[in-house]
Amino acid sequence: MVRPYSPPAACNVLAAAASGVVEFIENQGGNAESVLHRAGIDVSWLTDPTLPLDLAAYVQMMEESAAQTGNGNFGLWYGQQFLPQNLGLIGGVTLAAPTLLSALEALAGLFPYHQQVTHTAFREAGGMVALEYRILDGAILARRQDAELTMGMFVNVLRAVFGPAWSPEEVHFEHPRPEQTQEHARAFQAPLHWGQRTNALIFKRPADDIAMPGADVKQMDRLRRQLLHAAHGSAGEVPLIRRVQAEIRSRLVDGTPYIEDVAEALNIRRWTLQRALADEGVSFSDMVERVRHQLARLYVQQTHVPIADIAFLLGYSEISAFSRAFTRWFDHSPRQFRAQAPRGG
Known part of the structure; x- marks a missing residue:
């Protein structure tokens, strides 16, 4: 059944980015209908290359394709x-x-x-x-x-x-x-x-x-x-919290991020960013913790990635510091969590 198209509410990517994806999924041994359904995309939406698709759904479609094939x-x-x-x-x-x-x-x-x-x-x-x-x-x-x-x-x-x-x-x-x-x-x-x-x-x-x-x-x-x-003349916009998360993520490989650097990347003053985060009930250090927590779960499930590498990717100078933080978040050490968690992509 074809679902009626409704424009994405947030940021999008034009459907041309998925050109030929149905055939490619099928050629890789996957079920394209199942993949698109799990991502929340109807196959009929891919017929017009100028139709906007939700960006998060598009990215999920690619991850689902890898998993299913x-x-x-x-x-x-x-x-x-x-x-x-x-x-x-x-x-x-x-x-x-x-x-x-x-x-x-x-x-x-x-x-x-x-x-x-x-x-x-x-x-x-x-x-x-x-x-x-x-x-x-x-x-x-x-x-x-x-x-x-x-x-x-x-x-x-x-x-x-x-x-x-x-x-x-x-x-x-x-x-x-x-x-x-x-x-x-x-x-x-x-x-x-x-x-x-x-x-x-x-x-x-x-x-x-x-x-x-x-x-x-x-x-x-x-x-x-x-x-x-x-694109209606717009390069898109997401809530400030999610932009801050993105800038923190990109800086973790260099160590613990500084609020001054993130504020500069967002083209706002430090105090403006602090006030905006406070209005959301969080501090900058809370945001760093949140991003590390989210990425730690994602990376530890990738069992081929050494724990030491994950610690570095999350901005920790020592594995022990990462292990303590991970245990606080998940009540298990990274190795214990990895041993019992489903494998991620």
Whole structure:
């Protein structure tokens, strides 16, 4: 039965991001109808690439796909086969850009309208560039599949110019090292770094005069306007609490986060952030504790990730400090919890 479509209430991603996902799930041995149902998405909603889907539901769909197909690298390979022309308006804008540099700048600048509440950036330094990607909704915890597929989508923008053998200098992921990383090495043909502050491709700066194969400035401008219209001119917004969670998460790998750094990232004053959190009945240290608690449960269920690595990812300088905190939260040590908990992705 087709469920009537109702627009997402919060942040969304255009349905083009799920192009071909039904067939890919089925080809991987999964039941697409079951996966989409568990994520709260009706298959009929995927027929219009400009239709907005709830971002959290989209990310969950990818995690469900990996779980049901038994392919932990589902997102990796879905992203590797995802060509820019399948990405709807943002893909069209990118392919119609006059040069590769302008295409990458457009991709980074406009991607938050294709997928709201998302950080994307194109940074240059010392002859190298970084194309960054990170979801800014701290309530979306399990998002490995989305990160790996998005890095694959981004790689394919450059491979559209340089050919399928092109590879970046490095690939960064914010999630812990997964199992079977030899598949990631084969897909990206580059050194991989896990537990980073953001997902990113690192590569040599392209020359200014490298043209895009389908360069068409008028087409680019037309598709850009359509993209902004589809997003209602908004890059999305989530409650401040969830933005704070996202900024804390990205900084944990550097140790305990500072409120000054988070306030700066949110472009507000420290006292404004303190007052806003107080209005919600929490302090900044409460928020750090909350994020660590949530991620600790997620990571400890991933039994291939060493406890010492999890402690580092959560900003603890010593395993003992993490173990004490974990035992306080769950009444079990990390190893005891891991032994009796269902395995997570």
